[in-house]
Amino acid sequence: MSGNLHLELGKVADLRALLGTDDPDLLHDCIEGQTDLFEIMDWLLGKLADEECLEDAIAARVKALGERKAACVNRQDRLRSALLMCMDASGQKSLRRPEATVSVSQKGPGIAHVDESVLPDAYWKTERKVSRSAITEALKAGTEVPGVTLGNGGVALTIRRK
Numbered sequence: 001m002s003g004n005l006h007l008e009l010g011k012v013a014d015l016r017a018l019l020g021t022d023d024p025d026l027l028h029d030c031i032e033g034q035t036d037l038f039e040i041m042d043w044l045l046g047k048l049a050d051e052e053c054l055e056d057a058i059a060a061r062v063k064a065l066g067e068r069k070a071a072c073v074n075r076q077d078r079l080r081s082a083l084l085m086c087m088d089a090s091g092q093k094s095l096r097r098p099e100a101t102v103s104v105s106q107k108g109p110g111i112a113h114v115d116e117s118v119l120p121d122a123y124w125k126t127e128r129k130v131s132r133s134a135i136t137e138a139l140k141a142g143t144e145v146p147g148v149t150l151g152n153g154g155v156a157l158t159i160r161r162k
Contacts, residue, residue: 004036004040005040008035008036008037008040009037011034011035011037012031012035012037015027015030015031015034015035045159048159049161083102084104087102087104088104092104093105135148
């Protein structure tokens, strides 16, 4: 496909050089009649739509698998609770079974609740993250931002399907 694309792009460049850009309708009609550029664009749009559908399907599958994972974790918690009840009933601290050795031990105290409104700063984690929006605002205002260089920009492609 890329070979055909480059060939067709070359044909379009030749037509533009020959016809100029004074009459966009004539240029459009010549490109349509003399090249396969628009057919290639249609094929590319179809492939892009296929990839977007695949991305959506993968996202849905990941969500479904996440739900299944949560159900597995829930079942594991219930099974662990049942094992703990069995250990309590047996009065044993440790039991060797063919599948595994099961032991019961006392956990240390853990944090039950944190009131964040009164928690001192020393007990917070802070994450350093670049604020691209703040940098952009500063640059637009004419402020020099050390460590930041501007790129040349680029071209944006918009595809409307509806």
